[in-house]
Amino acid sequence: NLCAVTLNLKEEALYLLIYNPTEQERFSVVSVNVNSPRVKLLSPLGKPVTVQISAVWDGATTVSHEAYQISFVAHLPPLAIGVYQLLEDESSEAVLADYNIYVRNSRQEKPDKVFKIKEMQHSVDNIILENAYMKLWFSGMSGLLEKINTKKDGRNHQMKVEFAWYGTTSNRDKSGAYLFLPDGDAKPYIFTDPPTIRVAHGKIFSEVVCFFHHVTHTMRLYKVQGLEGQSLEVSNIVDIRGEYNRELAMRISSDINSQNRFYTDLNGYQIQPRLTLSKLPLQANIYPMTTMTYIQDVGVRLTLHSAQSLGVASLKNGQVEVIMDRRLMQDDNRGLGQGVQDNKITANVFRLLLERRQGTDVNEEKAPVSFPSLLSHMTSLFLNHPVIPMTANADSGIPELLNIFSPLMSSMPCDMHLVNLRTIQGKVDNKPSDEAALILHRKGFDCRFSNRDMGLLCSTTQGKIKVHKLFSKFRVESLIPSSLSLMHSPPDARNISEINMSSMEINTFRIRLR
Known part of the structure; x- marks a missing residue:
């Protein structure tokens, strides 16, 4: 994973080999870390590529000047390898990201030597991100998403993101690795002080990052044309290692009239309709999600694409809820012989896609299977098969062999x-x-x-x-x-x-x- 490695540009010209593992041509945003903010990137055809330079952070508010993240749009044919050249260039035209950081006690420190960083107090005003396809409103107090406007039809959609805790029952049998036995409905994740919120505005992407005690929540909007800009990237880095018999869920509440119906995939292959039934216990209404889940009404479908398998439910009208992590202290007598106490700090990545539906079929609700749209299929494909960046030195011989390798x-x-x-x-x-x-x-x-x-x-x-x-x-x-x-x-x-x-x-x- 090149994101964890800082590339040294001072020694010699570096070549970035970007591999597209899918059978589809794609424009995908690639990010790598380098040791200098003065960079120039050349495409496989030798032309300069627009680059966004973002800060690499030590914690929520401290910029590291040991590394800088560069992001660019790679255009790759199917199953292709594209060779990009990475150079240090004093006259670099790379675009720096700007930052607004909402902290409890804003302190005006000396300005950063590279980035424009503005510290400010939490506000009742919304934080806004925007690209060619949508406009997003986030709370100025919590940093969480509240509303989406889709520009093609000009409609506003309520889309509230929140977190919630599940406990476990006080009976003798409690939740464990195989059993989910909650102590009732989830309780809201309450924070006494507003979290630190870091907002980045850039040429390739903008994002809002919220730092809660148990989760670092990121929503990123890509400012590129095509597939990458039409959905919202969601990332949660969860750490519940200090908790006792608790499970953390992310909940998305919308104004979609889903009528207790939602849809989940079966092993990433076909989509099955699910019905939330109030006569069943809460745990009987939770289903596995391998790659996606969606809710819909006559005019809109909201799909949550996932890069990892998790449990999902729609316990109320217009709601989607995903269990992010579980920490359980006891065995549930199903053969494992221990609780769930080996939790790791884990990043969970999603794509949130809002689509307009054109008419419905009266028999659709009775059908045993449902189908995603082509855009939804492609979004899932690109999420689960990201491009793979690799590096090669100038003396490795690779650049002389090819600029782009394209077998299809x-x-x-x-x-x-x-x-x-x-x-x-x-x-x-x-x-x-x-x-x-x-x-x-x-x-x-x-x-x-x-x-x-x-x-x-x-x-x-x-x-x-x-x-x-x-x-x-x-x-x-x-x-x-x-x-x-x-x-x-x-x-x-x-x-x-x-x-x-x-x-x-x-x-x-x-x-x-x-």
Whole structure:
């Protein structure tokens, strides 16, 4: 993880190799730490790239001058590696982020030598972040989100974020690793003093960071066109290691009329409708979320995309609640033999996506499954498969070999996911054979969401892919359907020139390239 490493620019020119692990072309924001605020970044074509310089912080209010974070938008073809050149440059045109820090006792210290930092008192006025797609209002006292305005339709949506505690029952059987036995409804997370709030305004992104005792909560808005700017990035760094039999939840309360219905995914594959029933105990209304959950009404859908598996519920109309962490002191007699006391400080990352729905189907509420939109699928893909930054020195030979390595001719269809492309082990000496396994999944999506003006760089093809149009540097010699495990071939298996898949299918092929 390059975010934990500070790159030294004084020694020699550095090359950043950015790898896109998805089958889709993308514009993604990449952040790395360097040891100087005077940097110049050149794209794979040798052109200067707009860079935002952000501070690296020691705690909530102290700037570290050992490192600086640079952020830029990388444009990458599918499965591609782009080579960016990183230089120290005294005449750097990189844009510095500005900071407003809301603290309890504002003290006017000497100004920072690099960044413009303004200390101020907490206020009843809202903190506002804005990009081309939305405008956000945050509380000037807590720093938490209160309202979203979507610019395409000009509508305001109440969107209140808060935190809450669950305790455990006073009965003999208490919550443990497998059982959730709360002592009633969650109690609000109360802070006696307003938290320190740090607001950053920059060219690539702006963010609001709130420092509570048990959680550091960040909401970041990317100021870029396309997919990255259409959802809100949420991060919670949770530390409940000093607590006793408590569980921390993040709750989002909206004005969406969800009527006790919400939707969660099943192992990241299909979405199932859930119904919150008051006749059931509270714990029976909590479901696992692997990649996403959403609530909706006639006009709006609110999706919470997750980069990690957590428990989720919608206990009231228009509400989504996620259990962030649990600390439980006793075994629940289900075989583990201990409580949950090995808590680590953990970052939980989400994307909050608000979409306009165009009409509904009367039979939709009775259907056993639901589907995300294409934009939602792509948001989940990019969240769970982030670009991977790597470094190379100038003498490593890599930059002479390539500026950009791009094995696919173009993005695959929007609803087609490349699950894996790997070599198959040979039968002799465990060496790789001359065949590879190509595993594809065709996703089901909801057609009642507009795909125009969404910044998607792909299209759909009704599940058809011409095999000879897959790879740019290789010729496909043969492509033969196989069983999912590659153990068997269907009786009518033969070399095919076109892949044709139905919605929600996963297919495996043996592929030979030349």
